[in-house]
Amino acid sequence: MDKQPVSTVEWIDPKTLSANLYNPNHVAPPELELLKLSIMEDGWTQPIVARADGQIVDGFHRWRLATTDKQVAALTGGLVPVVRLAPRTNADQMMSTIRHNRARGTHGVLKMADIVRSLADEFKLPEEEIMRRLGMEDEEVERLLDTGGMVKRGSASVFANGWVPTER
Numbered sequence: 001m002d003k004q005p006v007s008t009v010e011w012i013d014p015k016t017l018s019a020n021l022y023n024p025n026h027v028a029p030p031e032l033e034l035l036k037l038s039i040m041e042d043g044w045t046q047p048i049v050a051r052a053d054g055q056i057v058d059g060f061h062r063w064r065l066a067t068t069d070k071q072v073a074a075l076t077g078g079l080v081p082v083v084r085l086a087p088r089t090n091a092d093q094m095m096s097t098i099r100h101n102r103a104r105g106t107h108g109v110l111k112m113a114d115i116v117r118s119l120a121d122e123f124k125l126p127e128e129e130i131m132r133r134l135g136m137e138d139e140e141v142e143r144l145l146d147t148g149g150m151v152k153r154g155s156a157s158v159f160a161n162g163w164v165p166t167e168r
Contacts, residue, residue, distance in 0.1 A: 005083035009047050014066045014080045017054045025101045027061045034135030036065055039072055047081035058100035113147035
């Protein structure tokens with residue numbers, strides 16, 4: 001096990017790390033806020049992956065938050081968790097970055113709807129809290145709550161008269 005990078009997490013000054021110039025991954029501002037919320041609520045659950053020279057292979061956005069956001073930095077006295085990969089070629093490093101990015105997968109809508117419904121119905125969390133803590137907008141939460149049928153909440157049982165049928 002001692003040859004596995006995760007067995008050698010070190011807490012370091014993020015200024016000793018640097019971004020790579022090829023990473024195609026981009027995180028939009030709402031998802032970056034969600035990443036911050038994740039770190040603030042859950043702590044650092046994933047280390048930054050870097051080469052021995054400090055160039056980041058994976059975790060650029062975590063690193064960026066740690067260097068630009070005072071709240072994130074304060075959690076750990078300004079340090080970030082890092083694992084270092086064994087020396088590799090630039091091509092190997094690029095492929096490692098892509099594997100890290102692509103291996104995260106996507107979220108299935110129906111499973112997400114099940115989770116959101118459980119949070120609202122079983123755990124009685126208000127929709128506003130679900131929105132805030134999952135980084136969603138109100139419309140997204142409503143759609144997930146109502147997946148699979150007609151609207152079940154609120155006053156949705158009364159429909160407006162969008163048109164009135166007439167005889168010819």
